[in-house]
Amino acid sequence: MANNKLQELKDALQDRNCSLEKHSSVMxxxxxxxxxxxxxxxxxxxxxxxxxxxxxxxxxxxxxNARHKFVFNVKDMDKFIDLIKEE
Structure with missing residues (x-):
C-alpha cells in the first residue's frame, strides 16, 4: 500500500480520535x-x-484510560477509504 493511500485513510479518519499503523499484512x-x-x-x-x-x-x-485497538486486513483500500468517508 502506498504512503499516499495511508495518508488518505488518516485524513478520512481525522474527526475520530485515533492512530493508524500499517504493518506488513495488517492495519x-x-x-x-x-x-x-x-x-x-x-x-x-x-x-x-x-x-x-x-x-x-x-x-x-x-x-x-483504556485504548481500544483493532487489527484487521484491508482487502480493498480504495473501497475502505470511500466507506470511511461516507460515515
Whole structure:
C-alpha cells in the first residue's frame, strides 16, 4: 500500500480520535475513547460485506484510560477509504 493511500485513510479518519499503523499484512487502529471505538466496531461488519476488510481482532480493555485497538486486513483500500468517508 502506498504512503499516499495511508495518508488518505488518516485524513478520512481525522474527526475520530485515533492512530493508524500499517504493518506488513495488517492495519492497526487504536481509538482513545470508547465512542469512536464503538463506531468503528459497529460499522466493520458493513465493510466486510462490501469486501473492503476482513478478519477483525478486537482488544477492548476496561477502564477509563483504556485504548481500544483493532487489527484487521484491508482487502480493498480504495473501497475502505470511500466507506470511511461516507460515515
Amino acid at each position: 492497526e487502529i487504536t481509538f482513545e475513547n470508547s465512542e469512536d471505538a464503538d463506531w468503528f466496531e459497529n460499522i466493520f461488519e458493513d465493510y466486510q460485506r462490501e469486501s473492503a476488510v476482513c478478519c477483525l481482532m478486537s482488544m477492548r480493555p476496561k477502564g477509563e
